[in-house]
Structure formats: structure tokens, C-alpha cells
Amino acid sequence: MRTIYALTSVIALSTGTAALANEALQQMMDDPTQWAIQMGDYSNHRYSELDQINADNVGDLKVAWTFSTGVLRGHEGSPLVIGDTMYVHTPFPNIVYALDLNDNGRIKWRYEPKQDTSVIPVMCCDTVNRGVAFADGKIILHQADTTVVALDANTGEVLWSVKNGDPEKGETNTATVLPVKNKVLVGISGGEFGVRGSVTAYNLETGEREWRAYSMGPDSDTLMDPEKTTMLGKPVGVDSGTATWEGDQWKIGGGTTWGWYSYDPELNLVYYGTGNPSTWNPSQRPGDNRWSMTIMARDPDTGMAKWVYQMTPHDEWDFDGVNEMILTDQEIDGQMRKLLTHFDRNGLAYTLDRESGELLVAEKYDPAVNWTTGVDMDPNSDTYGRPAVVAEYSTSQNGEDENTTGICPAALGTKDQQPSSYSPKTGLFYVPTNHVCMDYEPFRVSYTAGQPYVGATLSMYPAPDSHGGMGNFIAWDNIKGEIKWSIPEQFSVWSGAMATAGDIVFYGTLEGYLKAVRADTGEELYRFKTPSGIIGNVMSYEHGGKQYVAVLSGVGGWAGIGLAAGLTNPNDGLGAVGGYAALSDYTALGGQLTVFTLPD
Amino acid sequence: MTKMKRLLLAGLVTGIASAGAATDNAAQEARGDSAAVTEENGRYFTADGIPTYKVAADGTVDWMTYSGFRRYHSECHVCHGPDGMGSTYAPPLKDAVEQMDYYDFVYTVSNGRENVDVSHQKVMPSFGHNKNVMCYLDDIYVYLKARGDGAIPRGRPAKKEAKSDVIAEDVNACMG
Numbered sequence: 001m002r003t004i005y006a007l008t009s010v011i012a013l014s015t016g017t018a019a020l021a022n023e024a025l026q027q028m029m030d031d032p033t034q035w036a037i038q039m040g041d042y043s044n045h046r047y048s049e050l051d052q053i054n055a056d057n058v059g060d061l062k063v064a065w066t067f068s069t070g071v072l073r074g075h076e077g078s079p080l081v082i083g084d085t086m087y088v089h090t091p092f093p094n095i096v097y098a099l100d101l102n103d104n105g106r107i108k109w110r111y112e113p114k115q116d117t118s119v120i121p122v123m124c125c126d127t128v129n130r131g132v133a134f135a136d137g138k139i140i141l142h143q144a145d146t147t148v149v150a151l152d153a154n155t156g157e158v159l160w161s162v163k164n165g166d167p168e169k170g171e172t173n174t175a176t177v178l179p180v181k182n183k184v185l186v187g188i189s190g191g192e193f194g195v196r197g198s199v200t201a202y203n204l205e206t207g208e209r210e211w212r213a214y215s216m217g218p219d220s221d222t223l224m225d226p227e228k229t230t231m232l233g234k235p236v237g238v239d240s241g242t243a244t245w246e247g248d249q250w251k252i253g254g255g256t257t258w259g260w261y262s263y264d265p266e267l268n269l270v271y272y273g274t275g276n277p278s279t280w281n282p283s284q285r286p287g288d289n290r291w292s293m294t295i296m297a298r299d300p301d302t303g304m305a306k307w308v309y310q311m312t313p314h315d316e317w318d319f320d321g322v323n324e325m326i327l328t329d330q331e332i333d334g335q336m337r338k339l340l341t342h343f344d345r346n347g348l349a350y351t352l353d354r355e356s357g358e359l360l361v362a363e364k365y366d367p368a369v370n371w372t373t374g375v376d377m378d379p380n381s382d383t384y385g386r387p388a389v390v391a392e393y394s395t396s397q398n399g400e401d402e403n404t405t406g407i408c409p410a411a412l413g414t415k416d417q418q419p420s421s422y423s424p425k426t427g428l429f430y431v432p433t434n435h436v437c438m439d440y441e442p443f444r445v446s447y448t449a450g451q452p453y454v455g456a457t458l459s460m461y462p463a464p465d466s467h468g469g470m471g472n473f474i475a476w477d478n479i480k481g482e483i484k485w486s487i488p489e490q491f492s493v494w495s496g497a498m499a500t501a502g503d504i505v506f507y508g509t510l511e512g513y514l515k516a517v518r519a520d521t522g523e524e525l526y527r528f529k530t531p532s533g534i535i536g537n538v539m540s541y542e543h544g545g546k547q548y549v550a551v552l553s554g555v556g557g558w559a560g561i562g563l564a565a566g567l568t569n570p571n572d573g574l575g576a577v578g579g580y581a582a583l584s585d586y587t588a589l590g591g592q593l594t595v596f597t598l599p600d
Numbered sequence: 601m602t603k604m605k606r607l608l609l610a611g612l613v614t615g616i617a618s619a620g621a622a623t624d625n626a627a628q629e630a631r632g633d634s635a636a637v638t639e640e641n642g643r644y645f646t647a648d649g650i651p652t653y654k655v656a657a658d659g660t661v662d663w664m665t666y667s668g669f670r671r672y673h674s675e676c677h678v679c680h681g682p683d684g685m686g687s688t689y690a691p692p693l694k695d696a697v698e699q700m701d702y703y704d705f706v707y708t709v710s711n712g713r714e715n716v717d718v719s720h721q722k723v724m725p726s727f728g729h730n731k732n733v734m735c736y737l738d739d740i741y742v743y744l745k746a747r748g749d750g751a752i753p754r755g756r757p758a759k760k761e762a763k764s765d766v767i768a769e770d771v772n773a774c775m776g
Contacts, residue, residue, distance in 0.1 A: 071721075072689075072719065072720075072721075073688070073689055073721060074688065074689075092721055093721070117714060117716050117721070117723050118723065118725070120716075120721055120722075120723040121679070121712070121723045121724055121725035122725065125678060126687075126688070126689060127689075127721065192678070403756065439756070441670065443670065443674070445674070445732045446731050446732060446775060446776075448729055448730050448731065448732075451725075451727070451729070451730040451732070451733075452675060452678070452730070452732070454674045454675065454678070454732075455674065455732075456674060457669070457670040457671075457673040457674050458673060458677075459673070459682065459755065459756060460682070555688055556688045556689060560687055560688030560689065561677070561678060561679070561681055561682075561687040561688070589688060589689075
């Protein structure tokens with residue numbers, strides 16, 4: 001009896017701390033002098049209220065200090081600033097540095113995990129990592145080998161460690177984690193290895209597993225209620241996560257969860273997207289392949305799904321649905337609505353009601369997008385919510401061993417994970433995009449655990465009949481579903497954007513430029529060439545009364561594969577082959593943090 | 601040159617700097633040591649009996665080279681870049697096959713290799729048990745050799761010889 005009593009009081013105690021921890025994290029996210037979470041806040045706005053650096057003076061921006069990470073491969077994500085400490089992470093081997101902002105960035109502590117190097121080649125597209133999270137005095141790192149580790153934010157001491165997946169089966173990690181209440185939510189990568197995607201909640205205090213929700217499988221695995229979980233207002237039905245698959249194919253079905261998650265504390269819902277179904281050969285997996293390519297809204301306490309929306313049923317192009325879910329409260333037809341805006345790889349920007357999952361807007365955010373004529377918006381239609389696929393660009397209809405040409409966008413999407421920003425001041429979204437098309441030839445492949453399970457041949461090239469570049473940086477109106485302005489870029493824009501109250505938007509380019517543009521017009525106000533291509537995300541903080549802007553350089557990732565050697569268009573004939581820009585002519589490897597401020 | 605030396609040399613051809621260095625010219629004559637001397641059911645071999653490519657005057661490639669293009673861009677290109685040109689972290693294989701011979705190529709793909717130290721984190725896995733690679737190893741080799749020799753340009757070969765019945769049967773038997 002005494003034991004039971006003791007146990008109860010421990011639970012009560014830890015719940016109390018967790019509630020406080022969550023409040024403390026919320027306060028830090030509300031404080032613009034800190035950057036407490038990768039996406040700036042729970043709503044994924046990536047917006048800074050700081051305005052010391054603004055449209056009038058950003059032209060004077062200077063480098064304040066720099067820091068070499070000592071690692072060469074692709075650097076995604078951004079540092080955090082908590083109090084007087086900056087936390088910088090690296091790609092594999094996933095080093096974490098705690099830098100003292102009061103002492104010129106002196107290294108307070110560093111943590112370098114020992115990971116089996118065999119994880120390196122099972123990471124599909126470079127050994128990137130999108131950064132650490134902070135909660136309750138802990139820095140939480142999700143390593144490449146799927147080990148989740150909580151470090152004491154003051155000392156770097158390991159407080160707990162848990163293994164989320166098995167790299168021998170191709171399960172790896174590239175994403176950050178989302179601390180919510182007394183839990184840490186983590187995803188998984190490996191869609192190109194036939195991994196079955198899942199989101200898992202671990203206890204923030206102990207690292208114990210609390211729930212896991214798979215992207216596909218029976219209801220007990222997907223944590224769906226056949227009656228209460230809805231898609232576009234209708235119940236999903238019994239075992240919806242297996243019903244649209246042939247046989248046991250859902251077991252190696254993909255739908256991995258490596259994107260950016262958001263959280264609405266009022267509705268108590270967490271939002272994220274699932275990736276492509278495995279393989280890339282659609283003929284080998286008939287059906288809608290639910291719930292790959294899906295926006296999920298789940299209760300973080302139980303993991304239960306409230307609503308889902310599958311954007312690309314039966315994917316034929318590798319259009320993962322993992323991109324960020326941005327939460328805003330905006331007026332539509334004179335009514336305030338709780339919205340979720342999502343720029344999908346498939347080239348459509350979706351605006352939904354995040355309480356009910358109702359689809360409000362679905363429009364192309366690059367005019368080059370051609371695989372669909374648009375989404376059926378008629379609630380009374382049999383195909384409500386489905387994109388109409390253009391037969392010419394359907395790799396499924398054209399079939400195995402047929403090369404389908406001229407599909408826009410390419411597999412890397414009109415946008416990949418590189419996160420957008422939302423400015424409540426302008427009501428606009430600032431979106432880094434790709435402007436790349438492809439040929440796609442699917443063919444039959446066999447599955448071996450821990451080996452690539454791809455099944456398609458791809459060629460990619462800049463969107464034809466356009467400006468010749470491979471990217472655009474756009475401002476988007478999510479209510480009208482319209483591009484407000486668009487800046488052509490020579491290469492894909494693979495860096496996370498940040499808008500500020502200073503009426504400016506920052507983003508990085510693959511050549512290595514940090515750029516600042518006017519939030520209302522897109523006019524360029526500042527550029528500086530950092531040592532390597534930027535695939536990291538811009539962040540801002542204040543220290544000692546001064547505003548700073550920081551970004552990681554270090555080219556790599558998906559962009560480092562496709563663009564390093566330059567793209568070719570096989571349909572242009574021999575004359576044009578090699579005629580497009582090669583990234584290797586502009587930049588070389590190297591991880592570095594560059595911190596900017598105004599001169600005194 | 602010892603085998604070890606050749607492997608080391610291939611290992612040096614790494615990274616983004618070398619990725620775009622080589623230029624592509626229009627199809628040219630196969631190098632002397634890659635020249636197809638014999639043909640057997642749609643497969644071509646050098647004087648030493650090593651699998652090789654065959655590019656006709658009008659640009660028509662043999663089936664194995666075409667098949668190698670497809671398999672390379674499914675299995676290899678996510679690390680080694682389009683057209684064998686390399687990426688920011690994996691070497692260009694069109695150059696690697698110029699520095700390692702056929703047997704070293706087969707050995708490396710089957711067993712993998714590692715180059716991990718303070719400034720490198722390069723690891724190639726073993727594909728020995730991956731049928732999607734091993735059943736098409738010769739296809740991928742002759743494709744890369746044709747690329748390395750400058751016998752075919754970047755991109756999808758426009759014209760190809762038909763797939764022979766024997767090649768089709770062999771692939772089916774291998775894939776099981």
C-alpha cells in the first residue's frame with residue numbers, strides 16, 4: 001500500500017512539473033528575444049516580432065560573428081536561443097554545441113553521440129538534421145540512428161535516451177521533435193526503404209513511450225476511430241489504414257513523418273503530414289494507399305486522430321505530404337476562422353479549417369504545375385477533395401516501363417521541407433519554392449529489408465518555357481489562393497524563410513546568399529554571400545539590447561544531389577545538354593553559422 | 601598498380617568540386633580497351649571478355665547500356681547524382697569506373713566501402729543481397745563505362761537495341 005501511495009505522488013508531481021514546463025515553453029515562444037523552437041512558435045509562423053532591423057536599415061546589416069560546425073554535409077534547421085545560450089546542431093554525427101552569448105560564443109558544452117556509421121547510407125538524401133528542441137530545461141536531440149536523447153540544457157549531461165526505430169530496416173531520422181505538454185512527439189524517415197511511418201510520443205520526464213500512431217495499418221495501429229475520425233466531414237470507417245491496400249502491402253507502405261509539426265493549444269490538436277507510399281512504382285501498389293500523403297490532426301494526449309485529409313491518393317510522383325502546417329486565425333467572408341495552410345510537394349497550396357478539417361482553398365502555387373487540373377471542391381461530388389489527374393502525366397495510367405515526360409513539379413515538389421513564414425502584419429505567406437519538372441519511368445522492384453525500395457527512374461530539369469531558373473521565392477495569399485509576388489531564383493530556394501515586424505523577409509539561396517526583401521513588394525534590400533550554399537532556416541533573437549539574425553550554411557541535402565552537377569533536359573536535344581547552371585560552379589561544402597546585426 | 605592503390609585513387613575523386621568538372625561531348629568512339637569485340641545474345645564484351653557497351657553511329661545504344669541508365673537512376677543516383685556525375689557527398693561513378701576495373705566495381709558494389717574520419721562521413725552500403733542492384737550489375741557497369749568514356753552524353757539514351765530473349769530470361773531468373 002505504501003508503494004502504491006508513493007507511486008501516485010510521483011505521478012502527481014511529474015504531471016505538475018510538465019504543465020509548468022509547457023507554460024514556460026509557451027512564454028519563451030511568445031518572447032521575441034528568444035528563438036525557443038525551430039519553427040518560431042507552435043503555429044509554425046517563423047515570424048519575429050523584433051523590428052530593430054527593418055526595411056529602412058537592413059541594407060546596413062553586417063556580420064557580427066561566425067562559427068564553424070566542423071561538419072561538411074548538408075546543414076538544415078536552425079539554432080535555438082534560450083536565455084543567454086545558443087544551441088547549434090550539425091548533420092551526422094549530430095553534434096550539439098551550447099554557445100555562451102555573453103562570452104563571444106565560447107563553447108559551454110558539446111555533445112557528440114557515438115552512432116554506428118552504417119546509418120549513413122540508409123539516409124535517403126544526405127545526413128541532414130533539422131535541429132534540436134527545448135522544453136523543461138532539456139535540449140532534445142533526435143539523432144540519425146533514431147535515438148532520441150534529452151540533454152540537461154545547462155551541462156549537456158544525458159538525462160534519458162530512447163531508440164525510436166531500427167536503422168537496419170532503413171528507419172532513420174532527419175527531423176526535429178515537438179515538445180507538447182509532458183510529451184515529446186517524434187517522427188521517422190525511410191520512405192525509400194519501405195518503412196511504415198509513425199508518430200511516437202515519449203514522456204518528457206522519463207523518455208518512456210506513451211503512444212504510437214502508424215500512418216497505415218488496422219485502427220489499433222493508426223489510432224483512428226471508424227466513426228469519430230473524419231475525412232472531409234465523413235467517418236473514415238473500419239480499418240481505413242488497410243482497406244485501400246492490396247494484401248499486406250501496408251506493412252511496407254511508407255507514409256513516413258519527417259516534416260514540421262504544429263500544435264493548437266486551444267483545440268489541443270497536433271498537425272503533421274505523411275510521406276509517399278512505397279514504392280515509387282504506383283502499379284505495384286494499387287489503391288488509394290491510405291494514409292500516405294495525408295494531413296493528420298491528432299490529440300496529443302492519446303494520439304487519437306480527429307480528422308485526416310489525403311491530398312494525393314495513390315501517389316504516382318513521390319509528392320510526400322510532410323511539409324509544414326501553418327496555423328492562423330483569419331477572416332473569411334466576414335467570419336474569423338481557425339485555419340491551417342499547407343504548401344504541398346504536389347504543387348497545391350491548401351487552406352483548411354483546422355477544427356473540422358473542411359477544405360476551403362486548394363490552388364496551384366506555381367503556374368507550371370500540370371499533373372492536375374485542380375481539386376474537386378464540390379461537397380456533393382463523389383470525388384470531393386480529390387485532385388483531377390491529367391492522363392498525359394499519370395505514371396500509373398501510362399504504366400510500368402513507360403517514360404512519362406514533362407511532369408511538373410518534379411519529385412522534389414514545388415516545395416520540399418524548407419519551411420515558409422507567415423506575417424500577421426501583411427497576412428501573407430512567404431514560400432521558398434522549386435521550379436523543376438521531370439520525366440518519370442516506374443518499374444517493378446523487389447523488397448529487401450534495409451535496402452532501397454524505389455522503383456522509378458527520374459530525370460529532372462528546370463521548368464520549361466519559364467525564366468530558366470530552378471526556383472522562386474513567392475508571397476502567397478491563402479484566402480484568395482493567389483501569388484502576390486514572385487522572385488525568380490537561379491536555383492531552388494531550399495532555405496527556411498523568416499518574416500519580421502520590421503517589414504522584411506529573410507531567406508537563403510543555394511549559392512550561399514542571405515537575402516532580405518520587402519514584405520509588401522519583394523524588392524531586394526540586402527544580400528550577403530556566406531561561405532557555402534544555404535539549406536538552413538533563418539532565425540532571429542535579441543541579446544544585450546541588439547537584434548541578431550542567424551543562418552546555417554552548408555550545402556547538401558536533396559539539393560546537393562540533383563543540382564550539384566547541374567540539371568539537363570533530355571527533351572531539349574543534345575545542344576542544350578549541360579547548358580544549365582551547376583551548383584558546383586558556385587559553392588562548396590562546409591558547415592558554418594553566420595550571425596548578422598546592425599553596426600553600432 | 602596494386603588494387604589498393606586503385607581503390608584509394610577512386611576514393612579521392614569525391615565531392616562537389618569534381619562533380620561538374622568533366623565536360624560532355626557528343627558521342628564518340630569507344631576507347632580502345634572498352635571496344636566491343638564480341639556479341640552474345642545482345643550483350644557485348646571486350647577482347648578480355650569484360651562486359652562493355654556498344655554505341656552505333658546513329659547513337660543507338662545496346663540494351664544493357666539503356667537498362668543500366670534506368671537502374672542507375674533508380675538505385676544509385678540518390679547518392680551519386682544524375683548521369684553518374686556525383687553529388688555533394690558521393691563520388692561521380694562515371695569517373696570511378698575509369699579508375700577501378702570491372703572486378704573492383706563488382707567487389708565494391710557487393711561489399712560496400714567506408715571512408716569515415718574527422719573530415720569524411722562517406723559510407724557506401726553493401727548491395728550484395730539487393731536483387732534490384734545485383735541482377736543489373738553488368739547493366740549499370742556498362743552504362744557508367746559508356747558515360748566515363750564519353751561514349752554517351754548525359755540524359756536518357758534516345759535509341760536502343762531491343763532486349764534479347766536471353767537477357768529477359770536471365771533477369772527473370774535472377775529476380776526470382
